[in-house]
Amino acid sequence: GDSVTQTEGLVTLTEGLPVMLNCTYQTIYSNPFLFWYVQHLNESPRLLLKSFTDNKRTEHQGFHATLHKSSSSFHLQKSSAQLSDSALYYCALFFGGSNAKLTFGKGTKLSVKS
């Protein structure tokens, strides 16, 4: 069935280093919608990025991701990590049909240290 797989567990980085959080997906639909949500401590998840277009880079708040249907991937990247980027990041897949819903990956916790 449809599913999302992310970098597991905790990713620890030093401030200033690049961020790369992996996300791959499986779906029977040819037009998936992919999302990255971010959840800071004691907050609720909020949208960071989304994409519906193959091979087109999407950017927001210094983060970027490109949907690659050929490899079923939607990796999240940032050139230089900041302390404030420490949070839980979810990759999510929307698939349509009669039971349309957003399915989240297990989440990747990013910890940025000075």
Next chain:
Amino acid sequence: ETAVFQTPNYHVTQVGNEVSFNCKQTLGHDTMYWYKQDSKKLLKIMFSYNNKQLIVNETVPRRFSPQSSDKAHLNLRIKSVEPEDSAVYLCASSRRGRYTLYFGAGTRLSVL
């Protein structure tokens, strides 16, 4: 700016009790959801409603029942809580045909 409002913020109860959680959105959206976030931070959809009609009902225990009076409100009732129901329950909304979800602050349930 909060536009999806959940009450209560916290609820502590004992096994076997009934609880109800409320959610209201002021975004004018027509689709609302309940998600459960467990202690491992897994986010799983429970229900979704579109214009008061149930459109997604994941495999959740029958003691869970959603209730919608209009498209701006979606409540969740748990008839007889179990310890495994301890979690954060997140309400969300979206516009039909748009798949960006806006989440409320969540209701944290602790079952003793």
